[in-house]
Amino acid sequence: MLEYISRNSLIHSLHPLTKLAWALVVMILSLVFNSPWYLAAIIISVVLVGFIAKVGRETLVYLSALIVVAAFVFIFQILFRPEGIVLFTIFPISWPVVGGWLPVTDVGLSYGFAMSLRMIALVSVLPVILTTTQPRDIVMALVDTLHVPYDYAFMFTTALRFMPVILSEVNTISQAQRSRAYAVEGWNPIRKLQALGPIALPIVFIAIEKADRLGLCMELRGYGSKYRTYLRMLKLGNLDWVVFLLFIIVIILSILAAINGYGRIQLVGM
Amino acid sequence: MEPIIHVKDLNHVYPNGTHALRGVSLTVYPGEFVAIIGQNGSGKTTFVKHLNGLLRATSGEVWVDGLNINEHTVSEMARHVGYCFQNPDHQIFCDSVEKEVAYGPKNLGLSDTQIEGRIQESLKAVGLRDLRKVHPRDLSKGQRQRVAVASVLSMHPAVLNIDEPTTGQDYQDGIDMLNLIDRLNQAGHTILFITHDMPMVARYARRVVVFREGEILLDGSTREVFREIEKLRSTFLIPPQITMLAYQHRDFYPETILSTAEMVDQTLMHLNRHLRKPW
Numbered sequence: 439m440l441e442y443i444s445r446n447s448l449i450h451s452l453h454p455l456t457k458l459a460w461a462l463v464v465m466i467l468s469l470v471f472n473s474p475w476y477l478a479a480i481i482i483s484v485v486l487v488g489f490i491a492k493v494g495r496e497t498l499v500y501l502s503a504l505i506v507v508a509a510f511v512f513i514f515q516i517l518f519r520p521e522g523i524v525l526f527t528i529f530p531i532s533w534p535v536v537g538g539w540l541p542v543t544d545v546g547l548s549y550g551f552a553m554s555l556r557m558i559a560l561v562s563v564l565p566v567i568l569t570t571t572q573p574r575d576i577v578m579a580l581v582d583t584l585h586v587p588y589d590y591a592f593m594f595t596t597a598l599r600f601m602p603v604i605l606s607e608v609n610t611i612s613q614a615q616r617s618r619a620y621a622v623e624g625w626n627p628i629r630k631l632q633a634l635g636p637i638a639l640p641i642v643f644i645a646i647e648k649a650d651r652l653g654l655c656m657e658l659r660g661y662g663s664k665y666r667t668y669l670r671m672l673k674l675g676n677l678d679w680v681v682f683l684l685f686i687i688v689i690i691l692s693i694l695a696a697i698n699g700y701g702r703i704q705l706v707g708m
Numbered sequence: 709m710e711p712i713i714h715v716k717d718l719n720h721v722y723p724n725g726t727h728a729l730r731g732v733s734l735t736v737y738p739g740e741f742v743a744i745i746g747q748n749g750s751g752k753t754t755f756v757k758h759l760n761g762l763l764r765a766t767s768g769e770v771w772v773d774g775l776n777i778n779e780h781t782v783s784e785m786a787r788h789v790g791y792c793f794q795n796p797d798h799q800i801f802c803d804s805v806e807k808e809v810a811y812g813p814k815n816l817g818l819s820d821t822q823i824e825g826r827i828q829e830s831l832k833a834v835g836l837r838d839l840r841k842v843h844p845r846d847l848s849k850g851q852r853q854r855v856a857v858a859s860v861l862s863m864h865p866a867v868l869n870i871d872e873p874t875t876g877q878d879y880q881d882g883i884d885m886l887n888l889i890d891r892l893n894q895a896g897h898t899i900l901f902i903t904h905d906m907p908m909v910a911r912y913a914r915r916v917v918v919f920r921e922g923e924i925l926l927d928g929s930t931r932e933v934f935r936e937i938e939k940l941r942s943t944f945l946i947p948p949q950i951t952m953l954a955y956q957h958r959d960f961y962p963e964t965i966l967s968t969a970e971m972v973d974q975t976l977m978h979l980n981r982h983l984r985k986p987w
């Protein structure tokens with residue numbers, strides 16, 4: 439799971455909003471361009487930012503996990519895109535009946551490359567942002583700067599915060615049931631479903647109890663009273679403004695470039 | 709006599725690198741009543757979880773009831789070692805007490821008549837015979853803990869591990885719980901219980917094992933262990949007040965005292981001797 443990693447870097451010290459804006463810029467760029475070279479360049483730039491943020495290794499681990507998903511996108515694109523010059527067919531022409539089915543074309547190949555790279559580029563910023571920004575700072579940015587209601591932002595962080603708690607409770611429950619000879623054996627899906635009860639019922643009960651207690655504790659500490667102040671205020675620094683300016687320039691330049699045909703490949707049927 | 713629990717040079721390192729047990733060796737014979745005490749994080753629970761395979765040894769050997777734990781799954785061990793977790797809500801999921809108690813025996817593949825017999829005897833042992841049709845959520849915490857014990861008992865384990873049976877209960881529920889455990893011990897179960905409750909240890913346990921930082925610091929009869937005041941203090945354990953009072957006047961009470969009754973006996977004995985007066 440992607441969690442905040444406390445390291446001292448330039449990227450860590452940026453305002454969360456700047457990082458969210460960066461995510462938006464990367465998203466726009468990967469939608470504007472469709473050339474595999476340009477998309478690969480975007481991914482490399484994100485990895486570079488990851489290394490500047492001293493989370494390069496984590497970023498690469500996450501991206502390599504994505505390659506499996508990207509491979510699926512790639513395979514679907516080459517299988518179901520019949521336009522362009524046929525390079526070969528999955529079922530050789532010489533075969534009876536099925537011969538010549540599922541042709542692989544040059545367009546299909548380049549489209550497959552472009553789409554899988556675009557998919558990776560779109561989500562590549564996630565590991566960098568999540569490992570360099572504390573969840574409470576993201577909430578702070580949402581509430582303070584983007585004026586998202588505090589209740590929603592609080593729900594978001596509480597959900598994040600309770601994930602490990604619930605997982606450890608599930609672990610304890612599973613140990614307690616296994617001590618009573620609970621075992622899930624075989625592949626019978628009905629038995630597997632039945633086996634959920636001894637784990638699921640206690641966890642639902644415990645989660646409801648915890649939520650109830652959390653609500654009570656929050657109210658006792660004045661949650662929902664009218665005026666709320668914050669201990670840590672986040673300020674956009676000079677560096678943030680410089681980065682914002684850079685973003686705007688990059689977006690304008692790349693849109694201009696795309697209009698003039700750079701970074702876009704002509705695909706039949708697009 | 710063959711030991712029922714035999715642990716040799718047990719080490720456990722958690723995935724996060726915590727070295728929770730460092731070369732623990734312990735032998736327990738059938739019918740013993742052992743209290744396991746120590747600070748939080750000293751390795752008590754980690755140790756006990758090795759006895760039915762919930763945790764696997766990083767190195768070392770664990771034998772229970774003549775079985776090498778490494779060759780058996782947790783559910784296979786369930787008929788030999790029962791484990792009551794601290795919070796009964798971690799295991800209760802049925803809509804009646806009897807179904808909850810029947811769950812373990814069902815998993816062991818017993819017949820309906822056998823299961824019925826197990827339900828009756830387990831509920832009788834924990835004193836909940838009249839509540840067998842009740843929904844467990846309608847019971848008090850102390851009663852739910854009894855349901856948890858009964859649902860482990862119904863599998864007829866030779867060894868019963870009970871994690872903090874008195875935590876979060878009032879005095880009477882705590883006493884009732886330990887009286888129950890004491891009865892189970894007399895009925896032949898080997899008992900290991902983890903606790904922070906020193907008066908209960910003094911009153912019920914016959915053997916005490918003290919854990920400190922993943923090692924066994926002390927192991928002996930309750931009286932022998934509570935004699936080692938300084939060693940206990942090193943791991944922030946303090947024997948019951950009556951034991952401490954006697955210790956502070958050890959010229960007068962050379963023997964370790966575990967209860968008020970013993971204190972009275974000793975005092976009367978001294979008074980008789982020194983005043984030469986029949987008291």
